[in-house]
Amino acid sequence: MEVAQSHKAGWKINQDEEEIDADDTEDEADESVIKSRWDSLPDLLLEQIFSYLTISERYYCSLVCSQWYRVFYLKNVWRNFSVVDDTLCRQKFNFYSGWQPVLDCLRAQTCLTRIGRYIKGISILPTYNFNNISQFMTLLTFNIQQSRRGSDPTYFEVGQRITNFKYLFPCNMASDQQDLKIYGTGGQLLKTLKALLFELKKLKSLKLIDLMLERYEAKHLLDEVLESCNMVLQHLVLINVTSTHCPIMHVGLFFNLKVLIISPQNLDDDCLQLLSSTSLQHLHIYQNSYSPSSPTACSVKAWKSFRQENPKAKVHLRIERLSLAAGTFDLTLQPFAPVYSVTFKSPKEQITAEKLITIVDMYKYTLSTFGHEMLPTFDSPKAFDERIDSLLILMARQCPNLTSLTIRESVSTSTLLLLAKTAINLNVLNVRKKCVIVKMDWPRNNDWSEEFFQWLQISSRSYESTEKEISQILCCRWTMLSDESFENLEINLPYFVL
Incomplete structure (x- = not known):
């Protein structure tokens, strides 16, 4: 029986139960298939x-x-090599946890020796198997060291072209998304990371996110990086290096640094003084759900000195709070800083009159970008006196350099027309169509001519007429965004990449 089955394995049976050569049928089928x-x-x-x-x-x-x-x-x-939990791993049975991925050192070694010379960027994404990550970084460090010695052709130029490195630590290990259970890295894993960073001599971009170190560990985090590439590094991201106030003084010692993204608890007056002597162009002060609720801002005196020493530097304030966990979080405003953008990415963050007036008062001569991303989880008020229409017009009048505005709260069509007319340099206006009220609800202003008032009344009667008039004012085709488009919207910030 087994012989008959093996004999028929290379044949096909037609309707008359006659054996046909499988190659003949494939040739006939191939003629009719493109x-x-x-x-x-x-x-x-x-x-x-x-x-x-x-x-x-x-x-x-x-x-x-x-x-x-x-x-x-x-x-x-x-070009980019991403490391996750099961990268270059094999499955191993554990009596307590079942089958678990374990780094296959032979496979990883073979991979690095064959393609290691091509890698320009390494990203270690959130992984919970810290032993695998530690072993991989140790193996990569060993390969780079062997390559630099040049004694063995097997390690030819392994890791010598790496210019970008990213490490994102999964500090929130809570099973429930509504809870926050923050853990930090450190110990042997931090030691392995620092040893690897010391071997990356051509590093131009370094991103260390949510490490949550102790203060004594954070103060020496960049010792090896400073020694190996203090004149090479141009893009540095340090987000939540610690959970408490702890300035990272090393950021001001990279003399060719162009972009710095840092959390406010890791920045102080002394850091600003050092940064003013560098080539820094963009300073992003970033907060997320794991940042302290109310970090301390730098002093007015420090910001004045920073503006005098480095007049071309631009500061950007941003807060991202994607989780819906309970807690009080607010954007830390930096008084007298040269702030060019204030952006929010949070479903619960609602703009208030006091906050908006403070932002306009502080940054009216520099502010160019303002807005909220993501769909809100709250309902905007409908009454004119309770909405932010008048505050937005105030911003358009007081901030002559405003070029980008993103609105997700309820506004009227007449307000949009006034914004387009008032903000003389505005070229990006993002608005949710669902929250736009078709109405002329502005009282007559004594400065308006009769012709302008009639134009405002007529143009605000429908979505189509409003879009048509704003398109003419902005000199480009302009339309309101659907909720789906607005949810996928990302405000353009210079060199802001995490």
Whole structure:
């Protein structure tokens, strides 16, 4: 019976139960089917496609044909190397936790020696298996050291082209999204990370996010980085290095630093004094759900000195609070700072009259971008006296450099027309159509001519007429955004990449 089955494995049976050669039927079918030529795509397209795949997916694709096998080893495919829980791992059974991914050191070593010379960026994304991450960083450090010695051709230029490094620590390990259970890194994992950073001599971009270190560890976090690439580093991201106030003085010692994204609890007057002597162009002061609820702002005296020493530097304030956990969080305003943008990304953050007036009063000569991202979880008031229409017009009048405005609260069509007319440099206006009230609810102003007042009344009678008039004012096609489009909206901030 087994012999008959093996004999029929290469044959197909037709309706008359006659054996037919499988190759003949495939040839006949191929004549009527148009084959796709994925193997003939240009290398640039295949590189782009492969770059979106995981390591295992790239490997399986390389087994398809000789062309894809060749693309597997092209440089741009391995430009960015992302490490997650199961990267280069094998499954191992644990009596307490069941099957768990464990780093396969042989596979990881083979991978690094073959494609390590092409890697330009490494991203260690949130992973909960800290032992695997520690072993991977130790292995990468060893390969870079062997490559620098040059004694063994197996390690030829491994890690020598790495210019970008990102480490995102999963500090919130709560099972319930409504809770916050904050943990910090440190110990052996921090020691391994610092050893790896010391070997990256060409590092231009470094991102360390949510490490939540103790103060004594945070003060020496960048010792190795400062020693290895203090003249090379240009983009530095330090978010929640600590959970309490702890200035990181090293940020002012990278003389070619162009962009710094830092949490307010890790910045103080002394840091500003050091930063004023660097080539810093953009300083993003960033807060998220894990930041302290009310960090201390830098003093007016420090900001005045900073503006005098580095007049070209621009400051950007941003808060992101994506979770709905209970707690009081507010944007920390920096008095007398050269703030060019104030942005919010939070479903619960509601603008108030007091907050908006304070922002306008502090930054009216520099503010160019203001707005909220994400759909709100609250209902905006409908009455004119309770809405923010008059405050937005105040901002448009007091801030002559305002170029980008994003509104998610309820406003009227007449307010949008007045905004477009009042803000002389406005070129980006994002508005939720669902929250726009078709109404002329502004009282007659003595400064308005009769012609202007009639234009405002007529143009605010419908969505279509409002969009048409604002398009003419902004000299581009302008439309209100649907909720789906607004939810995917991202305010354009210079060099803000996490």
